[in-house]
Amino acid sequence: AVEKAEKLVAMGGIGHTSCLYTDQDNQPERVAYFGQMMKTARILINTPASQGGIGDLYNFKLAPSLTLGCGSWGGNSISENVGPKHLINKKTVAKRAENMLWHKLPKSIYFRRGSLPIALDEVITDGHKRALIVTDRFLFNNGYADQITSVLKAAGVETEVFFEVEADPTLSVVRKGAELANS
Structure with missing residues (x-):
């Protein structure tokens, strides 16, 4: 059959x-x-x-x-x-959503919303002595970097802020940030 x-x-x-x-x-x-x-x-x-x-x-x-x-x-x-x-056009707006909280290159880089407390805790509990905060001018001028540096300074971590990041950074901005990170 x-x-x-x-x-x-x-x-x-x-x-x-x-x-x-x-x-x-x-x-x-x-x-x-x-x-x-x-x-x-x-x-x-x-x-x-x-x-x-x-x-x-x-x-x-x-x-x-x-x-x-x-x-x-x-x-x-x-x-x-x-x-x-099947007969109507349907649009889908897909926003970027990442599954990882961090990506280890050799150092941790935290980039997902909500990961900041985890990152700060790791910096402090792992005994790091220095931290470089990388941000843009708007966030720096509005005090968001201060919220991070105050927590780290209270834990005895030396901080420096690089706030020249742009939406589409030039190679010179990247080099400037790398130079500061390596100093």
């Missing part, structure tokens, strides 16, 4: 719909095998293929539709019943 179904699918259009009538309760292995073997997007069990494939009449797994995608097997971009979600 499966061989005949495979031939019918190949002749009628790979990817579209296949159908099996069987005792789905007492012979679930037949359903599983048929589902595994068929190269179709819709595999209907005990359902009329022409009406069951459009969804909602005989099952609730398929979205109601009169346009049925055949997936890459049939040369389509989708393999499900085409619905409103």
Whole structure:
């Protein structure tokens, strides 16, 4: 039966719909095998293929539709019943989100929102004697660097602030910061 179904699918259009009538309760292995073997997007069990494939009449797994995608097997971009979600343009705005709190090159560089308390604690508990705070002029002028340096100074850590970072830094700014870091 499966061989005949495979031939019918190949002749009628790979990817579209296949159908099996069987005792789905007492012979679930037949359903599983048929589902595994068929190269179709819709595999209907005990359902009329022409009406069951459009969804909602005989099952609730398929979205109601009169346009049925055949997936890459049939040369389509989708393999499900085409619905409103496929016909509207949908924009996605994806903001950068990193999974790491730090990246160790040989030293820790903390860059994720919420990582500052962890970074400060590590500097203090690891016994570091010096810290270079790298920021931009706006944050420096608004006192954000002071919030960091005050915690470190209270713990006996010598601090210096490099606040010439720009949104698109030039090579000379990078060299200036590196020179300060290496001094």
